[in-house]
Amino acid sequence: MPEIIVKPATLKELWKTLPGLSRNRRYLAGGTDIVTADNAGVERSECWIDISDLPELGGIKETASSIFIGSCVKISAIEKSAAARRWCPALLAAIPHFASPSLRNMATLGGNAANGSPCADGVTALVAEGAFVHLALKGKRRRLPLKDLFLGPKRTALKKDEIIAAFEIPKRKHLGAYLKIGPRAYFGISKAAVAVSVELSGGAVKLACIALGSVAPVPLYAVKTSAWLAGKKLSPEVIRDAAALVKAEVSPITDARSAADYRREMCGVLLERALDSFQS
Amino acid sequence: MKKNDMIETVKGFFNIELRVNGEKKELAVKNGEFLLDALRRHGWKGTKKGCDTGDCGSCTVLLNGKPVLGCLVPAVTAHGGELTTIEGLGSVRDPHPLQEAFVEAGAVQCGFCIPGMILSSKHLLDSNKNPTEAEIRKALDGNLCRCTGYVKQVEAVKDAAKRLRTKGK
Numbered sequence: 001m002p003e004i005i006v007k008p009a010t011l012k013e014l015w016k017t018l019p020g021l022s023r024n025r026r027y028l029a030g031g032t033d034i035v036t037a038d039n040a041g042v043e044r045s046e047c048w049i050d051i052s053d054l055p056e057l058g059g060i061k062e063t064a065s066s067i068f069i070g071s072c073v074k075i076s077a078i079e080k081s082a083a084a085r086r087w088c089p090a091l092l093a094a095i096p097h098f099a100s101p102s103l104r105n106m107a108t109l110g111g112n113a114a115n116g117s118p119c120a121d122g123v124t125a126l127v128a129e130g131a132f133v134h135l136a137l138k139g140k141r142r143r144l145p146l147k148d149l150f151l152g153p154k155r156t157a158l159k160k161d162e163i164i165a166a167f168e169i170p171k172r173k174h175l176g177a178y179l180k181i182g183p184r185a186y187f188g189i190s191k192a193a194v195a196v197s198v199e200l201s202g203g204a205v206k207l208a209c210i211a212l213g214s215v216a217p218v219p220l221y222a223v224k225t226s227a228w229l230a231g232k233k234l235s236p237e238v239i240r241d242a243a244a245l246v247k248a249e250v251s252p253i254t255d256a257r258s259a260a261d262y263r264r265e266m267c268g269v270l271l272e273r274a275l276d277s278f279q280s
Numbered sequence: 281m282k283k284n285d286m287i288e289t290v291k292g293f294f295n296i297e298l299r300v301n302g303e304k305k306e307l308a309v310k311n312g313e314f315l316l317d318a319l320r321r322h323g324w325k326g327t328k329k330g331c332d333t334g335d336c337g338s339c340t341v342l343l344n345g346k347p348v349l350g351c352l353v354p355a356v357t358a359h360g361g362e363l364t365t366i367e368g369l370g371s372v373r374d375p376h377p378l379q380e381a382f383v384e385a386g387a388v389q390c391g392f393c394i395p396g397m398i399l400s401s402k403h404l405l406d407s408n409k410n411p412t413e414a415e416i417r418k419a420l421d422g423n424l425c426r427c428t429g430y431v432k433q434v435e436a437v438k439d440a441a442k443r444l445r446t447k448g449k
Contacts, residue, residue, distance in 0.1 A: 100422025
């Protein structure tokens, strides 16, 4: 753990504090990734900036067209939010698969995204929700589709000192699912995960968003399969074809957690199960 | 006191103010020290150090009413918080209904995971007076036991819920 941990009270104070700190600094939200990486000696910083209580990064707000989830809202608080339950079904389905109950009291979506891991359950689900991410750096603000935040394993489009302020999820009537294969039913890192959101109209898919975890260098938005599903009725044949298509879209690797072939196969299986669940 | 104006007292030590088991405390914590280690150093040894990587749940404490893992919380960030450790629940002479139920169900073998398990269970029972087996299992998801296999702990939580409901009447 670095010797210096600072805790600004507001965003304004944060920007004022930065010039006086070591260049080798990182933001600390829930700490569940950054602390374990530091303990393992994988990633060392000289200074942590505790942003977990910054009022500007908290709260879940609802406007006429979107839900805004503050980047430092705890995962367990999202589960309790009526707005999130109503408008983010894929994200809600992912929460039981997100670490353990105590870690969900600590972890945040902001940390989940900034960590840049391809196996992040929260952000994979958010990509399927068609979420945008709001970033802030001093006076400047920008908004990106969340899928564009990820550049590679542990690499994001965040600039030096840029902060994730919130996630914006457009309000739309849709169904969502999150299915994951890990070392056990719960509390494990995924071998493969599939998040799906689907808007149905008269039995046909109006819009589908498929995102996959742990099977590409980034939480992957499956562009081709998502587009291919639009306009189709969810028949057993269509579901089978979508599963075949998604298997060609992923690029898994073999590592300590699983084998590339198995992961690819499971992407098809999980997508089939997810789409099946929307039929009934 | 604002949360960010901690003062270095002795070189490398900071004083943090927090409530531990209902009592206001001022604790000297070391630079780079985790809440788990600070608590144990100050005598709250009911909080156990297991994996130290956020996996096993034996260092679970309630911070502002919610279970968190003491091994991943930098001690200084608990400044201003409200903390409950297993010592705050009950004693040998006056055990909490959860502690009674765990003992009577035979849910305790080596005992290392039990403080964390009981605190996770307390959090569940605070908001759910009559949890189902699935809800109990979900609440204990992050508390690993290498002795008993979980069945007796689930029974103990069910029994404790019953005791608390009867007591509440």
